[in-house]
Amino acid sequence: MRSLTVNRRRPLSVALALAAGSVLLTACGSGGGVAAGQNAVTPQGPGPKINIGPDQHRIHGEKDAKAAALVPARVRRTGELRIGVGAGSSPPLSFYATDDTTLIGVEEDLATLLADTLGLKPRFDPLSWENLFVGLDSGKLDAVLANVTVTEERKEKYDFATYRLDQLAMEARKGSGWKVRGAKDVAGKTIAVGTGTNQEKILVGWSKENEKAGRKPVDIKYYQKNSDTYLALQSGRIDGYFGPNPSAAYHVNAAGRTEIVGTFSGGGNSVQGKIAATTKQGSGLVKAYAAALQKVIDNGRYGKVLARWGLTEEALKTSEINPPGLPRTTN
Structure with missing residues (x-):
């Protein structure tokens, strides 16, 4: 079920933000503006403009x-x-x-x-x-x-x-200076993750590894909506969000307030x-x-x-x- 519903009478700039609601902060302000005359999220970073209008001009294949x-x-x-x-x-x-x-x-x-x-x-x-x-x-x-x-x-x-x-990604506030390559990089950090996901398994494993090594465990947080997760990230209540790379890349591109500080295989170290x-x-x-x-x-x-x-x-x-x-x- 979608976390947000778009009101069609809202101005286009608001509709665009809400259409991407599960990854965009509801309090982003002008963080992801709209290019004039285009149904596109204008990125703050180097990523492409992404068309989120109904007229997609999809790339089609030919029958083989x-x-x-x-x-x-x-x-x-x-x-x-x-x-x-x-x-x-x-x-x-x-x-x-x-x-x-x-x-x-x-x-x-x-x-x-x-x-x-x-x-x-x-x-x-x-x-x-x-x-x-x-x-x-x-x-x-x-x-x-x-x-x-x-x-x-x-x-x-x-x-x-x-x-x-x-691919999974660890997302943090832009300019955090934090790089995540494995367990010790998340010791003592507060990180949000989706329940029942592969990334949760990896994060729980890292936390246990840290405890065995005498380091602080991870303080794992769970939110019902991605918008709540990103609000917590932007306000500093959590240090990072560990989620699917596509969603993280989209949010970084659209909102311009976060960055990816580490990427990992969904299978952890065992398999790509x-x-x-x-x-x-x-x-x-x-x-x-x-x-x-x-x-x-x-x-x-x-x-x-x-x-x-x-x-x-x-x-x-x-x-x-x-x-x-x-x-x-x-x-």
């Missing part, structure tokens, strides 16, 4: 006969690909445009490329995290593109075709995490997804999509089927 032939006949007959995406509150992954209706983001763009290449029409279904997997299990969805990391546990029920690196198009195991679709993704990687359209959302550093050269995933957590 070999990839399309891998799609099971039952799906081809429908003429569409039913794709689960995030519930619309996580820029730049999946969120609502300034009309409060149109779903936009890197996930929708890549899903569109995937469907185009398979000769199918994408049909997006915005769902909560748990309902994305319910949709796959029930057969309601053909795929999920919602920042899903490949894990060994998930591979027992689902098949994966990778399309981005899973990878984000993947997810489908029910045995659905017969994963080979088609991998072939289509490889096609758009090779023809350059994939790179253009990542570039328009400021995520070039998460690019892959190869779409892999069911690569090594994040290991099971041992209790």
